[in-house]
Amino acid sequence: MQRHTALGGDEFAPETVYLNSAASGLLPARTAAALRDALAESASYGTMGRDYLGTAERARGAFARLMGVPAERVAVGSSVAVQSAFVAASLPAGSEVLVAEGDFSSLVNPLVAHGGCTVRAVPREALADAVRPGTALVAVSAVHAMDGRIADLAAVRDAARAHGALTYVDVTQAAGWLPVPVADFDYVVCGAYKWLLCPKGTTFMVFGGERTAHGDAGGPGWPVPVHAGWVAGEDPGESNYGPIERPAATARRYDEPHAHYSYAGAEQSLGLLAEIGVATVHAHNVALAEQYRAGLVAAGFTPRPAPGSAIVSTPGLADAEPRLAEAGVRVSVRGGLLRAAFHLYNSSEDVARALALLVS
Incomplete structure (x- = not known):
């Protein structure tokens, strides 16, 4: 499996594994x-x-x-x-x-x-x-x-x-x-x-x-x-x-x-x-979402179909959100679904961390 590192360099240094951009994004350092x-x-x-x-x-x-x-x-x-x-x-x-x-x-x-x-x-x-x-x-x-x-x-x-x-x-x-x-x-x-x-x-x-x-x-x-x-x-x-x-x-x-x-x-x-490019961000985000989706399927879960999306929402996992939050992984629950959203500041390590907590 190809490993994807975060984009944006020193602009981002979150204390959390932030998989919640569908709720709100992280501010870059230059914006802050x-x-x-x-x-x-x-x-x-x-x-x-x-x-x-x-x-x-x-x-x-x-x-x-x-x-x-x-x-x-x-x-x-x-x-x-x-x-x-x-x-x-x-x-x-x-x-x-x-x-x-x-x-x-x-x-x-x-x-x-x-x-x-x-x-x-x-x-x-x-x-x-x-x-x-x-x-x-x-x-x-x-x-x-x-x-x-x-x-x-x-x-x-x-x-x-x-x-x-x-x-x-x-x-x-x-x-x-x-x-x-x-x-x-x-x-x-x-x-x-x-x-x-x-x-x-x-x-x-x-x-x-x-x-x-x-x-x-x-x-x-x-x-x-x-x-x-x-x-x-x-x-x-x-x-x-x-x-x-x-x-x-x-x-x-x-x-x-x-x-x-x-x-x-x-x-x-x-x-x-604009510096990074939307096409680059798109390829990065979707690749991470697909890694996460594949990991969920391998563990027996059934994410909602959303081909080509950076958002992955899964039934049957909403109760895991407090446990993820306590471990420093930020996601959302919407409509009874556990929603993870992958953006430029995320990496394959973030995917692995979330999956490890969900399947443990």
Whole structure:
């Protein structure tokens, strides 16, 4: 069996065997340093620092480069749920929204709670076939948070286009390790505090699909920026009072006022992932997950099928989580499944440690 060493070098030195990136990622050393610097700076320059808007712009650019999209198509925010509520508000009253059964609540619940849409849920594997005339939006997570199943996004995209539906993809559990053609979809949202290793409170939304053919934001097909505040103005310094006369001509018109400290760290985390490369991280993570999965099967367990995923979830092992935690191995229990998630800072030694505890 090939042995895989951790990626990232001195950026990571966890005291635990951390197999919990599907819950939240570890901060690289450079990101932790950036947070300390931002906190120290606020003692002299206030809690927005010396360059509040520039902090968001640099993080936006770093995310855009990592995803392979223009920065002008990226909005910054604070949570997936807020971005989902914005998507829901952009739909005409009575629109049918198609979602996968049991998808993550931050994606689905705002669409349901909005009340102006009819939300229809179908099995995840049947999502593409369930798109029909009259479907306005198809929403799905690229990778299921509970068990790591990877959605057939190409099939969803093609089915939606065939019926004139918009697509909304949550890449929170994918971005950073799984290459996703985000420009192919109308809305792509990402909570960046998991696999992208950013501080909590960082999200990005990409506006893609056919909108890329319509020039500036605000043209045909672009939604109304219903939650825009002063940062969304073409000139934020002149957009503090009254209605915003000129929203930004880019996706910045959909920005939320960002958490300064979180975004000060985000630029550093995203830069590290760009240096290593998503393709390299993908190969590393999947190889470790396959080693772990093979070890479980050899011990008589039956992990949930999730081909090509960095997440392995297994029934019948949830009771082992406290024992693993006591031994310094961090995993999660979701839906009665023991969930292990493998990322760049993990190694074959981590896999062996977890398996030894589970089969002892």
